[in-house]
Amino acid sequence: MKLQTTQVYIPPGVIDLGLGNPHPNLLPLDLLHQSAQACFERNDPACLQYGAEAGNGYFRRALSTFLSRSYGFPVAADNLFVTAGASSGLDLLCTLYTQPGDVIFVEEPSYFLALRIFADHGLRPVSIQTDEAGLVIEDLEQNLKRFRPRLLYIIPTYQNPSGQTLSPERRERLADISRKHDLLVVADEVYHFLNYNGRPPRPLAGYAQNTKIVSLNSFSKILAPGLRLGWIQADSSIIHRLSLCGLLDSGGGMNSFVSALVRSLLENGKLEAHIDRLKTVYAGRIPTVEAALRQYLPGAIYTRPQGGYFFWVRLPGVDTQHLQEQAKAFKVDIRPGVRFSSQKGMSEYFRLCFAYYEANEIKRGIRRLGKCLQSMGQPGV
Structure with a gap:
């Protein structure tokens, strides 16, 4: 009997167009084998010990160099805090900065599993409108007159699920609002490195110094989700508070061993090469998906x-x-x-992911969806 080893089980023959995972063929076993070998060749058992609270210092230094290259501005290691993935970082921020019953602001729509984390903490989400340029700042300002939120959760770049990107002008205004209202802005930036058509705007991580803007990021989308490795970038005062929490006082820094394994990929440039490969693969699927939507769901809007x-x-x-x-x-x-709405709206929308399946398999799934709509008396919508 084969035992389950992954979070999601796809029944045989089913095409799950909503699954937001990379395909196993894109998970770089060879790179991680090389990186692990480099780690063990250092012959340093410190990576097996309770780790430094903010994370392995050598890993944070390598990460700061990688981010400085990628972002185009200097990122100091002291502004980085290692997590067990973006979800773990979000949960820790909720633990330290909120109480049950607190109001928080979220985008409409928003990442549905982040909404689950907020529910676990007993938080009350209030939705803020979005449009093609991301979060509507005017709606945020209006809601700040009515509520005193503990935080704003935002996915500013290639948003999950909408794909929207917050415009540079709105990023500047959001940073000003964060300073003016002392608003904790939690920016989930896990898709920032997966750009297919020009560079994205400056990440909100770039506004973190001397503000309450906190950037969450992860290796899940750019390397492998099973590593459970990510980071927070924030002002040093926030990094200090995170590092003093009881969880780390008891258990040490998060994912010390895995961060030591990944370190060499940051130092030798192979992570950037892998990200380039992912971008080529994912971008290459988009035209086929678009053509299938036009052919089988001609009334669809996207x-x-x-x-x-x-x-x-x-x-x-x-x-x-x-x-x-x-x-x-x-x-x-x-x-x-509806799963992405804190207000149970968005009933005419659905999320389609192109990261898991090859283009022709996605096309086959869209064709099946079109046949389903025909059976419902809504051919092509």
Whole structure:
């Protein structure tokens, strides 16, 4: 009997268009084998000890060099804190900066599993409008007159699920608002490195110095999610507070061993080469997905992704939660929009991911979805 080893199980024959995972073929076993070998050849057992609270110093130095190169501005190691992935970082921030019953602001739509983390902490999300340029600053300002949120959670670049990117002008205004209102802004920037059409705007990490802007990031999208390795970039005062928490006082820094394994990939440039490969693969799938949407769902409304993992598709007049139920008979799955809404809205939307399947398999899944809509009396929408 084969035992389950991964979080998601896809039944045989089913095409899960909503699954936001990289395919196993894109997980670089060879690179990690080389990196692990380099780690063990150092013959330093310190990586097996309780780790420094903010993270392995050599790893943080290597990460700061990588980020400085990638972002185009200097990133100090003292402004970095190692996590067990972006979700772990978000959970820790909620633990230290919120109390049950607190109001927080989230985008509409937002990452549905972040909403689960907020629910675990008993937080009350208030949605802020978004448009094609990301978070609507005017709506944020209006809601700040009504509420005193403990934090704003935002995915500023290639947003999950919408694919939107916050414009440079709005980033500047958001930084000003954070300073003016002493607002903790938690920026989930895990898709920032997956750009397919020009460079993205300056990350919100670049506004962190002397503000309460905190950038979450991760190796899950650019290397392998099973590593459970990520980082927080923030002002040194926030890094200090994180480092003093009871969790780390008891258990030491997060993921000390894995960070030691990954370190050489940061130092030898092989991580950047791997990211370039991922961008080539993912970008190459987008034209086929677009063509399939036009052919099998001609009434669908969407914006071509400029980066990240997702198409955010609207089917006017279709309840996508009902569509998901009906699609089971056609062996295709999606993630309905209502899951990404803190207000139970977005009922005509669904998320389509192009990271897991090859382009032709995605096309086959979209064709199945079109047949499902035909069976519902809504051919092509």
